[in-house]
Amino acid sequence: MTIAIFKPIADALGEGEVVWNKLVQKVVDEIEHAEHIAAGWFTSAHAALEAADKPVEEKVDGRTKAARDAKKDAS
Secondary structure (H helix, E strand, O other): OEEEEEEEHHHHOOOOEEEOOOEEEEEEEHHHHHHHHHOOOEOOHHHHHHHHHHHHHHHHHHHHHHHHHHHHHHO
16 A cells, blocks of 8 residues: 655655645555654654744744833833
């Protein structure tokens, strides 16, 4: 049986085929599945999309926190 797995483009290192401009998809057999999951691949495209967006959200959250702290210090 084959299984589709997904990974954010930034983490894929050229493996797989690009889907949705954020992810790569790769089809592996059951024997390889556990090895790829341990290497950071996802069986859910949704989970891979969330992982792709997380660094962007953390960067924005950090900027927002820094702005709040600066405003608080200025008061």
